[in-house]
Amino acid sequence: MLDKINIVLSNTTHPGNIGAAARAMKVMGLSRLTLINPSQFPSAEASRRASRATDILADAKVCSSIEEAITDSRLIVGTSARTRSLPSKLVTPRQLVEKILNHRDNVPVAILFGTENSGLTNDELHLCHYHVCIPTNPDYSSLNLASAVQLIAYEMRLGLADVEMLPSQNIGDNEMMISREQMVGLLSHFDQVMQQTGYVIPEYKKQLDQRMNRLLSKAEVTQSELNILRGFLSSVGKYCERVAAGHSKE
Amino acid sequence: MLDKINIVLSNTTHPGNIGAAARAMKVMGLSRLTLINPSQFPSAEASRRASRATDILADAKVCSSIEEAITDSRLIVGTSARTRSLPSKLVTPRQLVEKILNHRDNVPVAILFGTENSGLTNDELHLCHYHVCIPTNPDYSSLNLASAVQLIAYEMRLGLADVEMLPSQNIGDNEMMISREQMVGLLSHFDQVMQQTGYVIPEYKKQLDQRMNRLLSKAEVTQSELNILRGFLSSVGKYCERVAAGHSKE
Numbered sequence: 001m002l003d004k005i006n007i008v009l010s011n012t013t014h015p016g017n018i019g020a021a022a023r024a025m026k027v028m029g030l031s032r033l034t035l036i037n038p039s040q041f042p043s044a045e046a047s048r049r050a051s052r053a054t055d056i057l058a059d060a061k062v063c064s065s066i067e068e069a070i071t072d073s074r075l076i077v078g079t080s081a082r083t084r085s086l087p088s089k090l091v092t093p094r095q096l097v098e099k100i101l102n103h104r105d106n107v108p109v110a111i112l113f114g115t116e117n118s119g120l121t122n123d124e125l126h127l128c129h130y131h132v133c134i135p136t137n138p139d140y141s142s143l144n145l146a147s148a149v150q151l152i153a154y155e156m157r158l159g160l161a162d163v164e165m166l167p168s169q170n171i172g173d174n175e176m177m178i179s180r181e182q183m184v185g186l187l188s189h190f191d192q193v194m195q196q197t198g199y200v201i202p203e204y205k206k207q208l209d210q211r212m213n214r215l216l217s218k219a220e221v222t223q224s225e226l227n228i229l230r231g232f233l234s235s236v237g238k239y240c241e242r243v244a245a246g247h248s249k250e
Numbered sequence: 251m252l253d254k255i256n257i258v259l260s261n262t263t264h265p266g267n268i269g270a271a272a273r274a275m276k277v278m279g280l281s282r283l284t285l286i287n288p289s290q291f292p293s294a295e296a297s298r299r300a301s302r303a304t305d306i307l308a309d310a311k312v313c314s315s316i317e318e319a320i321t322d323s324r325l326i327v328g329t330s331a332r333t334r335s336l337p338s339k340l341v342t343p344r345q346l347v348e349k350i351l352n353h354r355d356n357v358p359v360a361i362l363f364g365t366e367n368s369g370l371t372n373d374e375l376h377l378c379h380y381h382v383c384i385p386t387n388p389d390y391s392s393l394n395l396a397s398a399v400q401l402i403a404y405e406m407r408l409g410l411a412d413v414e415m416l417p418s419q420n421i422g423d424n425e426m427m428i429s430r431e432q433m434v435g436l437l438s439h440f441d442q443v444m445q446q447t448g449y450v451i452p453e454y455k456k457q458l459d460q461r462m463n464r465l466l467s468k469a470e471v472t473q474s475e476l477n478i479l480r481g482f483l484s485s486v487g488k489y490c491e492r493v494a495a496g497h498s499k500e
C-alpha cells in the first residue's frame with residue numbers, strides 16, 4: 001500500500017528540503033517522489049541532505065505542471081496550513097489514513113506539498129479531494145517542508161504498512177516475567193524476613209501485604225530480578241540468624 | 251500538559267540539529283529544552299535552523315550530566331532505534347502518550363534523545379522507565395535527530411494538548427451543505443431534464459435514481475453548488491424548449 005503513495009513537491013525553493021524530504025520518506029518506507037518545477041534539481045545539497053536515500057532522488061519524476069504530476073493519481077490530497085475562502089474536506093493526517101483505507105481497491109494517492117513560503121496555490125488546492133492539515137501551535141505554525149513530509153509519511157506507515165510497529169525483542173529465559181507461583185514465593189519470603197526483623201505490625205499486615213503485591217506487580221519482576229531479590233532476602237535472613245546466634249552465645 | 255514535557259538532547263554533535271529540534275518543538279507547542287554536553291552551543295547555525303524558535307534556544311538548560319538533566323523529572327523516557335540486551339518496557343510514541351496520561355498528577359516527563367550516530371548509551375537507557383521506539387523502515391531506519399523530535403512532539407501535541415485538531419472554518423451560508431429537501435428538489439430537477447432529453451429508460455429508472463442520489467450525496471453539495479447545478483439544469487430545460495418550439499414552427 002505504501003508504494004501507492006506519491007509525494008508531490010510543488011515549486012520547492014531550497015534543494016536541501018528535497019533531499020531531507022527524500023530521507024524522511026525512505027525512513028518510513030515511501031519511495032515515490034514527484035517534483036514540479038524545483039528551483040534546482042538535481043543538486044549536490046539535495047543529495048547531501050538525503051543521506052542514504054539518494055535512490056529516491058534518482059527515481060524522482062520531474063514535471064512542469066501539477067496536471068502532469070497527478071495524471072495517474074485517483075485520490076488527490078493537498079497539505080494546507082491555512083483555511084481557504086473555498087471550504088473543502090479538511091482532515092487530520094490520521095483521518096486521511098482512514099479515507100485512504102476506505103478505497104479498498106488500492107488507488108494511487110498523490111499528496112501535494114506547496115512551496116516553502118506560501119504553500120499550495122489556490123489553483124492547486126482546488127484539484128484536491130481532501131485538504132490535510134497537520135495540527136500545530138497556532139502561535140507558531142512554521143512547519144519545515146521536510147518535517148511536514150516526515151509527519152505525513154509517519155502516519156502513512158502507521159496506518160497503511162502491514163508490519164509490526166515495535167521490533168521484536170529477543171528475550172532470554174532470564175528476562176521472562178515471573179509466574180504467579182514465583183510471585184507468591186517472593187512475597188512470602190519478604191514476609192518471612194519482615195517478621196524476622198520485626199518490621200511487621202500485626203494490625204497493618206494485610207495492608208502491607210497488599211502494598212508489597214502492588215509494588216512488585218507494577219515492577220513486572222523478571223526471573224533474573226527474582227534471583228536478585230531472593231538472594232538479598234536470604235542474605236538478610238542468614239545475617240539475622242548469625243547475629244541472633246552471636247547474642248545467644250553471649 | 252505540554253509544558254511538563256522536557257526534551258533532553260544528549261551529546262548532540264551538530265548544532266544545526268539543536269536548532270531544527272527547537273523549531274520542531276515550538277511548532278507543536280513544546281518549550282522545555284535541555285542539552286547535555288552539546289558539542290557547540292550557543293551557535294549561529296543552531297539559531298539559523300531554529301528559524302523563529304530562538305526563544306526555545308535562549309531558555310534551554312545546559313547540563314554536564316544526564317543525572318543533572320533529569321533530576322526534577324518523574325517519568326523518564328528514552329528514544330531508541332534498537333533493542334538492547336536488557337529488555338525494557340518498549341512502547342510506540344502513541345502508547346507513550348497513554349502512559350503519560352495514566353499519571354493524572356501531571357508529572358514532569360523527560361524524553362531523552364541520544365547522540366546522532368549511536369543514540370543513547372546503555373547507561374542512559376538504564377535510567378529510563380520506558381523506551382519509545384518510532385516505527386521505521388527496517389531497511390533504512392536512519393531518522394534524523396530533529397525529525398525524531400518532530401514526530402515525538404507531534405504525538406505529544408495530538409495526545410496531550412487540549413485543543414481543536416483542525417482550524418475552524420468560517421463558512422458562509424453559501425458553503426453550508428444543502429438540506430434533504432433541497433437535495434430532493436435537485437434530484438427531481440435532474441429527473442425532469444433527463445426525461446425531457448430522453449435519457450431515462452423506464453426499466454432502469456429506479457437504478458438511475460439511486461445512483462444520482464449516491465453521487466450527489468458523496469459530493470456533499472453546498473448551497474452555492476446547488477445554485478450552479480439548478481441553473482445549468484434550467485438552461486438545458488429552456489434550450490430544449492426553444493429547440494422544440496423551433497421544430498414545431500417548421
